[in-house]
Amino acid sequence: MKRAFTTIIRIILPTIVLLTACSVESNSQEVVDEFISQFDEMNLDEAKEFLKKEYENYQQLDDLLDGGSFFGNETPKEYAKEDESYSEFPTFAKPEDIEKEYKKFSANAYILQYYKYPKTTIKVRVDNIDEVSGNADYQANKIFFHDGSVDDKIQKFYSWGDLNTTKVIDSIQTTISYSYIEDYKQYEFTDEVNFDGGSIKVAKKQGNMAELIFTGKAKNYEKIITLNDEGKVLKLSLSSSGTKGVKETSKVYAEALKKLVNEANNFKTVDELKEAARKTYSKLPPINNEKSYTGFFRGNVSSFIVYMPTNTISKQIDFTLVNINPNIQKLIYAFDTNKKENCFLNQAGELVMYSTYKNLYQKNDLYYYTKTQNNEEEKPVYEIYFLDTDKEQLVKIPEIQSVRAVTNTCVSVEKDGKKALWNAERKAVTPYIYDRIEGIEGSEDIIRVFIDDECGLINTKGETVLPVTYDQISDYTNGRALVSVSVGRGERPVMFIDEAGEQAIPLTQYLRATEFSEGLAVVTDKNRKCGFIDVNGKIVLPLIYDRAEPFLHGITVAEYNKKCGLINRKGEFIVPAKAHNYGISGISGMYKRKYYLDRSIYNEYGEIIEEW
Structure with a gap:
């Protein structure tokens, strides 16, 4: 629920955010013009519907605010000292690490397109890399469509947002503008702190609850921590931040919009509607520009530290976003x-x-x-x-x-307990003989099929690619899928296949193999030594390691002579092999990868971040 107020205002009421920029007695011409410009590409019916949605949005916020506190049943209370919970003082990302994040992000990002009318929605995604730090904005410089046409009209968008098109996108020439804070200054205070261009005042402090009011440049704070009377950082329970006076202002705006909606049928053109909206919004009061923050903590509040940015760096990167699965x-x-x-x-x-x-x-x-x-x-x-x-x-x-999707155009259909593949022409292209039919990630042409516990491959025409005699066939990574059979209690690799289902790399000389990651796979020979091969089967790093894991971000953990360390793609130990044991977290890419070598923890770049 952190910063719930801000989230609700930004998502439910974009107009309120627009109007917070204005601090005079009535809304400035520039702000009103920006709001009215939203009607420019609408017809009359669309404009009326937009007004109706705006009114509904204000009603939703009004209902929410009337429904009670953002904090549920949370009320101020006193903590016994032994019941307080503490956090560490905050640390901030290094500028050089943020640079690395953005470079890797832009090199690996792609888009997914969600088809809507009259605008499409896209989502920027990246595998195995976390969300990047700092604040970022996207700009589409050129959009290349699947029909061969190009739109070179510049459009701003968010990592999940709309573009002014409904056509199938192939790729977007993109600029990402991002900023990050290089330096901070911290201010510790009990009741109020003033500095050049802003102030922070404690409006309320009771037990584990505190409310702060920010004015001027203080609204751009980066982080707030709360201390008890011993100077320890209290853990946060719930917090919310937003703009003061939203509840009162939302009622005024809702009434004004209600009047516009009721008059909408009298408008004959979009211009008439725009003029009526202009007159209405010009008379509406601006929103109080003071920012409020309310928090509940796991201990008794005594004082605060706020971290204010003193130097912000702004940069840009040009790159291409590819639609990885265009319809x-x-x-x-x-x-x-x-x-x-x-x-x-x-x-x-x-x-x-x-x-x-x-x-x-x-x-x-x-x-x-x-x-x-x-x-x-x-x-x-x-x-x-x-x-x-x-x-x-x-x-x-x-x-x-019933049907089960197998590819974008084929489905699995069940009859009498067995399954067959139906193709893009609404025809069954296999007999009903399979126990399971499923797609393979990384391919739209090759399909896994199962009979009893054995696995094989067919194509979308129903033709056999690999007979149903194997125990496991992996998804495709780096254009290769791993085929294995069971041996005793484990599995032995047979081969890597290419995207046509043909053998690309025989693996009969190895006991084990991993799937490819960043163009390399780990293989283990009959002497139980590990090394790395490329997508052509060539040994890139010799089989000299006792254990090794797949690469991510250009490094991985390996055990050599019964000691563990981190290696790069050249096989060089960037962290010497001295540890007795290792572990990895964040291996799926949902979290930043961490390597645990005995009592030391390293980040995804091989830099030590903690010892315990």
């Missing part, structure tokens, strides 16, 4: 954000038709289903539909009741 079907399932209905777009991004079924759900690009259930006790009834892109219609498939 290249003739018709694309989308959502009309104005009418709140599902629809289908063509490759030009034009709206072709709306779904005729209210509760239509998507399995993949071509197969859909509806679900009917009158009550919880009744068994749901499913009906399967195929999207005929040539005739531009949904066709019911009465002979099947």
